[in-house]
Amino acid sequence: MSTSTTPLNGWRVGVTADRRATQQVEVLRRRGAEVVTGCTMRTLDLSHDPRLLEASQALIDHPPNTTIIQTGMGLTMWLEAMDAVGVGSELRSSLAGAEILTRGPKATSAARKAGFEVEWSAPDEQLAQVVKYLASTGGRGRVALQIDGTDEETLVKPLAPLCKEVVIVPVYRWAWPLEVGPAEILIDAICSGSVDAVTFTTRQAAVHLVEIADYRGRRDELLAALDGVRVVPVSVGPVCSSAMTNLGMAGIVEPKRARMVAMVDALCAEANRRSTRR
Numbered sequence: 001m002s003t004s005t006t007p008l009n010g011w012r013v014g015v016t017a018d019r020r021a022t023q024q025v026e027v028l029r030r031r032g033a034e035v036v037t038g039c040t041m042r043t044l045d046l047s048h049d050p051r052l053l054e055a056s057q058a059l060i061d062h063p064p065n066t067t068i069i070q071t072g073m074g075l076t077m078w079l080e081a082m083d084a085v086g087v088g089s090e091l092r093s094s095l096a097g098a099e100i101l102t103r104g105p106k107a108t109s110a111a112r113k114a115g116f117e118v119e120w121s122a123p124d125e126q127l128a129q130v131v132k133y134l135a136s137t138g139g140r141g142r143v144a145l146q147i148d149g150t151d152e153e154t155l156v157k158p159l160a161p162l163c164k165e166v167v168i169v170p171v172y173r174w175a176w177p178l179e180v181g182p183a184e185i186l187i188d189a190i191c192s193g194s195v196d197a198v199t200f201t202t203r204q205a206a207v208h209l210v211e212i213a214d215y216r217g218r219r220d221e222l223l224a225a226l227d228g229v230r231v232v233p234v235s236v237g238p239v240c241s242s243a244m245t246n247l248g249m250a251g252i253v254e255p256k257r258a259r260m261v262a263m264v265d266a267l268c269a270e271a272n273r274r275s276t277r278r
Contacts, residue, residue, distance in 0.1 A: 006032025007268040007275075013234075014186045014198035016040045016205040018177070020260060024199065027264050036195055038186025040208040043149065044173045047081035055144075055169050056082050056091050063094040064167060065141040068130055068159075070103045070148040072110030074171040078146060079114055081171070098144070101130055104258070124238045125258055131158045139163060149174040150204060174204045180212055187213045190231050191221040197232040197253075197267055201260060203243035206233075210247050223248040232270060236263045 009032035017024055018041045025035045046052055056078075069075050082088040092115065100116045102108045104125030108118050122129035127148075134140055139162040146169040147155055156166050177183065187209065189195045200206045213222040226233045228251010235241040237258025244252055253270050255262035 006030075007271045008033035011196045011271055012036060012189075012194065013267070014038055014189060014195045016183070016186070016198065016209055017201045018042055018205070020201070024201070024260055024264070027261060028199075031264060031268055036186055036189055038183040038189075038209075039177050040183045040205045040212060041174050041202070042177050044175050045077070046170050046172050047077055047084075049170065051170050052078070052081060053085060053087075055167055056087060058167060059144050059169075060087060060090045060094045062142065064098045064144040066099040066101060066134075066163075067095050067144040067146070068101050068103070068127075069107040069111050069146050070127065071146070072106035074146045074148060074169075075107065075110045075114065078169060078171045095144070099140075101133070103127055103130060103148075126239050126242070127155065128158070131162065134159070134162045141165070142167065144169055146171060174202075174208075176208055176212065183209065183212050184216060187216065187218055187222055190225050191218055193225060193230050195231060197234050197270075198226065199234045199236075199263060199267070200240050200244060201236040201263070203240045206240065206244045206247060206249070227251055228253075232267070234263060234267050236260060 008028065011033045013028050013033045014036045015021060015024055016038060018039050021037060021039060025037060028035050079088055082091045096116060099119045100111055102111055102118055102121040104122055108121045111118050120133060142165045143163040144167045149172050152168055159166050190198060210219060210222065213219045225231045226249040233244055233249040233252050235244055235252050235254045237254065241252050241254050253266050255266040
């Protein structure tokens with residue numbers, strides 16, 4: 001097989017993903033890479049959590065003026081959970097009368113599939129852009145916020161001054177993996193420079209990698225290695241890149257389109273660039 005079809009031949013790539021990790025590994029291997037998997041997170045399904053039903057019932061009883069959908073997966077899980085307890089139809093009717101804002105194309109697609117009309121979508125898939133849009137258009141009254149697994153307080157804080165009320169809709173939450181051994185092995189490989197690149201498909205995967213390294217006393221070593229020279233940090237898109245930069249990673253490779261295959265293609269382009277330079 002030619003190097004044009006296997007541009008990652010000779011590269012050892014770490015993968016931190018939970019969801020779709022198998023597909024990513026397959027794509028990387030087809031491009032010639034040796035892969036080290038070190039999942040840094042798991043998704044906790046809150047579909048049966050009483051808080052989700054309470055929030056949904058509150059929105060049925062007092063419909064929101066605006067609903068912010070952060071993720072397509074979250075919206076789908078939310079509606080399916082409410083269908084299962086018999087209030088899905090009422091919830092859809094309540095949300096249908098609200099202004100729908102989304103944090104990117106996947107959330108927009110899920111909203112439209114559910115029958116909602118999307119008023120506006122963040123161009124770079126960042127909640128900060130939604131906040132800016134709300135500020136520039138005069139704020140809002142009662143707002144439903146489907147959270148995306150990250151810290152609730154962090155998500156609500158910038159919205160609170162712009163909204164009379166924020167109703168949190170908790171559909172899922174991210175946590176460390178049950179077994180952190182593979183992540184620790186990946187951290188050791190990064191610190192020793194025995195991997196060439198590490199991919200991140202969510203910002204929380206990057207946060208957890210650094211947290212696990214910190215727990216082992218290797219945070220500074222890890223971030224020093226992820227400098228784009230010794231080890232290349234590879235991001236799926238701007239939301240993830242922003243978190244990676246804030247954590248202290250440098251030389252981040254990011255695709256123009258926030259998709260997993262595009263991320264791998266961006267890494268391949270970087271590998272080709274370095275090969276040509278050498």
